[in-house]
Amino acid sequence: MIEFLQHSITGLMTGSLYALVAAGIVLVYKSTHVVSLAHGQLVAFGALFFWFFLGGLGLPFWAGLIPAFVLTALLGLAIERVALRPLIGQPLLAAFLMTFALFIALEGVFVLYLKGETRTLPHFLPQGNLHVAGISVPINQLIGFCVALLLFGLLSLIFKHTKLGLGMRATAEDHRLAQSTGIVVKTIFSYIWILSGIVAAVAGIATANVMDIYYMLPYIGINGLIVAICGGLDSLAGALIVGLLLGVVENVGAAYLDPLVGGGIKDVAGYAVLLLVLLIRPYGLFGLVKIERI
């Protein structure tokens, strides 16, 4: 039992990372209806910028955090301005494929910069383990977990209670109607990408906290995508819950099934969950149920 709990808790920590990555995808999808494939790259660049200021320039934690946020937000804004804005009014597939192009392009830049090397962040969070009732949790991961929860809370507050959030929700439903009420839809898109960039930076830093920055880092975006799709693509709560769930399934599955099949469960678990969810609920676990008048 203790063993099971231990695996679950470790899974929750990993899951919070997936949830953070998925949050950025959900934000963009919610108002623009574009599924961004390039979000993993944005996350990776967030981590890289943070490393650059912290490890590369040797700045203290806070001084490195803010420029990393700003740069990733600017990268998000640049994606929106340069790549996606010209495609407003075009079929959504065009925008979707554009994010695939960005996926490849940003991936290229990322690998080009790293040149196959690995960058390791200096420890910027307290190390050590917390022991509760026989279960041990790394403190730095626990902090990451709490930050993820806080961020989700903050995002849902923004959506629920601010004017910008109201504009974003309105835009999400109907672009043309939003325009007719005086909402500048293009500005909302810009804000969304900035917000998504900041969330990506948080996700990147939280990821780099537990693993090295190397050429595979952007592929956490795929896990984020799985989580976002399972959660229903436009539900922040769905992203959080499914993210945590996927982390637990991966970790527990790997612990108990790996010895039987010879390993690799971690890489398959996500897709198995995705397949199962899409079979049972094609619009995701927490997807928006369209109100239809009959």
Next chain:
Amino acid sequence: MLSINNIEVIYSNVILVLKGVSLTMGQGDIVALLGANGAGKTTALKAMSGLLRTELGEVTDGSIEFEGTRIDHRDPEEIVRMGVVQVMEGRPMFEQLTVEENIRVGAYSRNDTAGIRADMEEVYGYFPTLARMKDRVSGYLSGGERQMLVMGRGLMARPKLMLLDEPSLGLSPALVKEIFKIIQRINREQDTSILVVEQNAVIALSISDHAYVMENGRIVLDGPSAKLKENEDIKEFYLGLSQVGKRKSYKDVKHYRRRKRWLS
């Protein structure tokens, strides 16, 4: 305050929808725009509110002026800020948002918190039903409630000119009367000019000061509403009356119809 000079509208560079439409409105007027389906009424409204551009439509000739400035090539959000609000046909609303949130979205172009609060109370004054349903998700409202909601949302932008597209669509006669009474009140109390596109010619002519009739992308007839009500063609084709205000009987229908022509 609004003048449309001989505009021509083309969709997707090929479909000519408006072929020279002119229309003028004064401050505080209620103007009705009548016409059969496909005559181009909605297109004319969209040309005024700028929404045409989101549908690959374009004003290719003529001009639209609002309070002296040309608005025919401006973005819809900019036109809203200038004071022209279109309440679209079919009562589209943000269905996942609550009634109150929908109304707040209407004031998105404004920044005066106190004014918005006061106007919200005013909207609830016009539509007490909405006040009762504040926190309801708007997707579940009935047709009449929806009409009130979209009009309330439009009012929140403090429009100088409101463009109403078929407010009576699918509503019961009693409700239509109520809605039009409120339209008149808004016009009187807020000094908002109103341009209303309607299929219900009887009620549209009874509340408006002036009316235009459109057909095939052209204005074919216009004049003071009181005078149009007396026009033989209007009576025959829009009010369902023949001769001296009598209701038309089926036995009088001839197997050939009187040639439709427009004489003003």
